[in-house]
Amino acid sequence: MAGWFETRPISPGVTLITEPFVHPIFRANLYRIEGRDFDIQLDFGMGIRSLSADLDFGDKPVMAIASHAHIDHVGSFHEFARRAGHHAEERDFATLGDNFTDWFKSLDGAVSRQPYEGWELQDYRLAPAPLTQFLEDGDVVDLGDRRFTVLHLPGHSPGCIALLDEANGEFFSADAIYDDELYDQLEDSSIADYLATMRRLLELDISIGHGGHGPSFDEARMREIALDYIRTREG
Numbered sequence: 001m002a003g004w005f006e007t008r009p010i011s012p013g014v015t016l017i018t019e020p021f022v023h024p025i026f027r028a029n030l031y032r033i034e035g036r037d038f039d040i041q042l043d044f045g046m047g048i049r050s051l052s053a054d055l056d057f058g059d060k061p062v063m064a065i066a067s068h069a070h071i072d073h074v075g076s077f078h079e080f081a082r083r084a085g086h087h088a089e090e091r092d093f094a095t096l097g098d099n100f101t102d103w104f105k106s107l108d109g110a111v112s113r114q115p116y117e118g119w120e121l122q123d124y125r126l127a128p129a130p131l132t133q134f135l136e137d138g139d140v141v142d143l144g145d146r147r148f149t150v151l152h153l154p155g156h157s158p159g160c161i162a163l164l165d166e167a168n169g170e171f172f173s174a175d176a177i178y179d180d181e182l183y184d185q186l187e188d189s190s191i192a193d194y195l196a197t198m199r200r201l202l203e204l205d206i207s208i209g210h211g212g213h214g215p216s217f218d219e220a221r222m223r224e225i226a227l228d229y230i231r232t233r234e235g
C-alpha cells in the first residue's frame with residue numbers, strides 16, 4: 001500500500017509533499033528544501049500521520065518553518081525542535097486549539113483512506129507548536145549553498161510568510177498566493193491586507209512559484225492571479 005504522504009521532486013533539492021487521502025480543501029503543498037548546512041521543512045500537513053516518522057530525508061538538521069498557523073499547514077510542526085514563523089500568529093502556534101478542526105471533522109470524506117488502524121476522525125486534534133524563532137520580512141535564511149529572503153505577506157492570515165531565493169527566483173509563496181481558490185474571508189483574514197500583498201506581488205520578480213495549494217506557476221500567471229484578485233475585490 002502506498003504511503004500516506006506523496007512526494008515528488010520538483011526542482012534541484014526541492015521535494016513537494018502532499019497528503020492525497022485528505023479532503024481537497026485541507027490538502028496543502030508542503031516542501032522539503034535541502035541545503036548544505038541544514039534543510040528547511042516548509043509546512044507540515046494535517047498531522048494525521050507523522051511527517052517526520054513517515055518520510056526519511058536523512059540526518060541533516062532541520063529548520064521547520066510554518067508559513068502560517070492554519071490546520072492544513074501545521075499538523076506535524078510540533079515534531080520539530082527548531083520552529084520558526086511570524087510573530088503575528090505567535091499565540092495561534094502556541095495553542096493550535098480550535099483551528100478549523102470542526103470544519104474538517106464535518107466534511108463528508110474528510111479522509112478517503114484510513115490513515116492507520118484505530119484512527120478516529122472525531123478524536124483528531126492538533127498538537128500545540130510554540131515558535132522557537134521569529135521570522136520577519138527581510139530576514140534571510142542561509143542554508144550555506146542557497147539563501148532565502150523572508151517576505152511577510154498578510155491577508156489570507158496575519159502572519160503569512162513566503163520564501164524567495166533571490167539568486168534563481170524560486171518562490172515559495174504558501175497561502176499568500178497560489179493557483180487555486182483563494183480564501184480571504186476566514187476569521188483571521190483581511191481583504192485590505194490581501195490587496196496590499198497582491199500589489200506587492202505584482203512587483204516581484206520570480207522564475208517559478210510554488211504555492212500552498214494548487215500547481216506551481218510562473219511570473220506571468222502570478223501577476224494574472226494578483227490582478228484578478230485586485231479587480232474582484234476593488235470592484
Ligand SMILES: [Zn+2]
Pocket residue numbers: 068070156157175
Ligand atoms: Zn491557510
Ligand SMILES: [Zn+2]
Pocket residue numbers: 028070072073175212213
Ligand atoms: Zn492552506
